[in-house]
Amino acid sequence: MGETGYPSDAYLLSMVAGVFIVIGGFVIFPIGIIGVVIGIFTIYTASTLKTNPKGHDTAGTLIVIFSFLSIIGSLGGLLIGFLLGLIGGILAIQWKPPAASSRQQVMNACSNCGTVVPSGVDFCTNCGTPVQK
Numbered sequence: 001m002g003e004t005g006y007p008s009d010a011y012l013l014s015m016v017a018g019v020f021i022v023i024g025g026f027v028i029f030p031i032g033i034i035g036v037v038i039g040i041f042t043i044y045t046a047s048t049l050k051t052n053p054k055g056h057d058t059a060g061t062l063i064v065i066f067s068f069l070s071i072i073g074s075l076g077g078l079l080i081g082f083l084l085g086l087i088g089g090i091l092a093i094q095w096k097p098p099a100a101s102s103r104q105q106v107m108n109a110c111s112n113c114g115t116v117v118p119s120g121v122d123f124c125t126n127c128g129t130p131v132q133k
């Protein structure tokens, strides 16, 4: 199980997007103060992908919205921030927790007696042999 429990690609892309949106805001200061604020919100929202992965769809939607807003306040994060935020936000929305996807369907067969037992069960329900993972 090398999968991460949070959308790591979306997290990284959105973090970098937020940084570029902040930079873009500074480039067109003082009106870019809007972009700086949007960029900080983007970074904060991206951080919630790690701290609260269950809110990935809401966070992803917000990141997409911030990316579009950055066109006004920060030259689209010098375009890079806009593109990375758009991709990161969509990845965050589409992300599925690893446990809910395929793992529940897997059944294991006991190596001793061949009885099929559900995954998550540590010992064979027939003979008590430890189930290989």
Ligand SMILES: [Zn+2]
Pocket (backbone or CB within 6 Å): 110, 111, 112, 113, 114, 115, 124, 125, 126, 127, 128, 129
């Ligand atoms: Zn068995």
